[in-house]
Amino acid sequence: MRGPQDETTVSGGPNLRGPQDETTVSGGPSSRGPQDETTLSTGPDDTALYDRIGRSYSSTRRADPRLEAQVWRALGDARTVLNVGAGTGAYEPCDREVLAVEPSAAMRAQRPPGAAPVIDAQAEALPFDDGAFDAAMAVLTVHHWSDPAAGLRELRRVARRVVVLGYDALGGPRTWLTRDYLPGAIVTARPTVREAVGALGGARVEVVPIPHDCTDGFLHAYWRRPGAYLDELVRANISVFALMADDEVAAFVAALEADLRGGAWERRNGALRARPELDCGYRLLVAER
Numbered sequence: 001m002r003g004p005q006d007e008t009t010v011s012g013g014p015n016l017r018g019p020q021d022e023t024t025v026s027g028g029p030s031s032r033g034p035q036d037e038t039t040l041s042t043g044p045d046d047t048a049l050y051d052r053i054g055r056s057y058s059s060t061r062r063a064d065p066r067l068e069a070q071v072w073r074a075l076g077d078a079r080t081v082l083n084v085g086a087g088t089g090a091y092e093p094c095d096r097e098v099l100a101v102e103p104s105a106a107m108r109a110q111r112p113p114g115a116a117p118v119i120d121a122q123a124e125a126l127p128f129d130d131g132a133f134d135a136a137m138a139v140l141t142v143h144h145w146s147d148p149a150a151g152l153r154e155l156r157r158v159a160r161r162v163v164v165l166g167y168d169a170l171g172g173p174r175t176w177l178t179r180d181y182l183p184g185a186i187v188t189a190r191p192t193v194r195e196a197v198g199a200l201g202g203a204r205v206e207v208v209p210i211p212h213d214c215t216d217g218f219l220h221a222y223w224r225r226p227g228a229y230l231d232e233l234v235r236a237n238i239s240v241f242a243l244m245a246d247d248e249v250a251a252f253v254a255a256l257e258a259d260l261r262g263g264a265w266e267r268r269n270g271a272l273r274a275r276p277e278l279d280c281g282y283r284l285l286v287a288e289r
């Protein structure tokens with residue numbers, strides 16, 4: 001199971017518990033977290049999903065500089081940063097001491113040379129002491145955790161500042177994509193921002209507008225480039241599509257293709273073409289002690 005990059009030496013990670021912790025830690029609430037009673041529905045862990053779908057991740061998923069600037073600002077003066085659900089290393093600041101946590105071997109394998117050291121662990125049971133980091137960040141990952149509340153409590157436990165970038169499927173605005181083509185996607189995406197703020201014990205919430213030419217190909221990145229969703233590679237790196245049955249994806253592609261060809265998409269959404277950015281429901285949560 002463990003790939004070569006698992007041998008990463010964690011040099012200089014603050015207060016790491018020791019080498020024996022560099023193993024996969026299966027999900028489940030941590031007994032070390034504060035006694036917060038927040039519970040969110042738990043589900044299957046998506047590590048295996050990313051081992052399956054994550055292999056071409058870097059081809060369409062690159063940190064967008066405008067989102068990155070917002071995340072880095074939120075990290076404030078933190079010198080040591082834990083990046084949980086770090087994937088290929090997108091959004092990791094290069095001017096601070098970063099340690100990454102990523103359970104999927106396929107994702108760890110795509111971390112570029114020179115990226116921050118990475119360990120194989122899960123958000124729900126972080127192998128670090130209380131307050132070990134100035135800040136912990138989690139970007140577009142919390143909805144994949146088997147127990148988001150437990151993972152968020154862990155972030156709170158190990159860092160004095162927590163920065164989470166997530167998608168508010170239920171509380172955020174509807175877009176043409178979820179309203180007209182993927183209504184099911186918003187039902188399953190958890191936690192909502194409200195739930196996540198509760199699990200963090202309070203947080204400041206910032207809107208993260210999505211630029212029309214966003215370089216990170218997540219679910220709503222192509223809100224002004226609808227033809228992009230017809231591209232199999234684009235869909236392969238968006239977990240919502242990867243989790244859909246083949247016939248559902250085929251129906252989505254057929255419907256969107258027909259609307260683009262026949263002009264229905266343009267009639268309904270053409271006004272968006274004048275917008276440089278759009279609130280698609282992405283939010284930055286910043287919690288501090």
Ligand SMILES: C[S@@+](CC[C@H](N)C(=O)[O-])C[C@H]1O[C@@H](n2cnc3c(N)ncnc32)[C@H](O)[C@@H]1O
Pocket residue numbers: 027045046047050061084085086087088089090091101102103104107121122123124138139140141144145146
């Ligand atoms: C959409 S990717 C985001 C990766 C990276 N943060 C980025 O912005 O590109 C979601 C990541 O969450 C990871 N993940 C899934 N379950 C996890 C868990 N329980 N704890 C930590 N990470 C997890 C996946 O392996 C995957 O790499």
